[in-house]
Amino acid sequence: MIDRDHALPVIRQTDLLDLCRSSIYYCPRPVSEADLAIMRRMDELHLNFPFAGSRMLRDLLRGEGIAIGREHVTTLMRRMGIEALYRRPKTSKPAPWHKVYPYQLRGLEIIQPNHVWAMDIIPRLRQKTALQSGSGVFLKRHGKRSNRCRSPLFCEANEAADEQRGSSADERAFAAG
Secondary structure (H helix, E strand, C coil): CCCCCCCCCHHHHHHHHCCCHHHHHCCCCCCCHHHHHHHHHHHHHHHHCCCCCHHHHHHHHHHCCCCCCHHHHHHHHHHHCCCCCCCCCCCCCCCCCCCCCCCCCCCCCCCCCCCCEEEEEEECCCCCCEEEEEEEHHHHHHCCCCCCCCCHHHHHHHHHHHHHHCCCHHHHHHHHC
């Protein structure tokens, strides 16, 4: 990218490429032999104790006679790309901006087909569409399905589900009662 022998000065080349000049002149220092030995041992310890963080690895290394601090262990762990495997705090806590919808069917007795419908929207990751599936709650509770669909979307979804499941029109008529 940067050609030091070019007629255009290095300062102008870095300006054109929108780079910081210090990154051009920086030469990383090689890792010392002592650090490589510590990193090898840390890798072995990480395989035996994958849940060990920087403090525990520091204590394990000090137990083996290696004088090292936690900050240096953290730096080496970051350089090696390893981290402790454990459950992070508050992983199941919902985000405060997510709306919680109340359950509105509590106390409602579902006594007939097409009384209550449920809608499930599943986003597809690879396509920019969503799979929509509608089902009658009466069917789930009583094992019956109405032949009268009020929405063409729900009818198509139910027919597609029947085709996928392999049930015939006779079985659907029998299930409908």
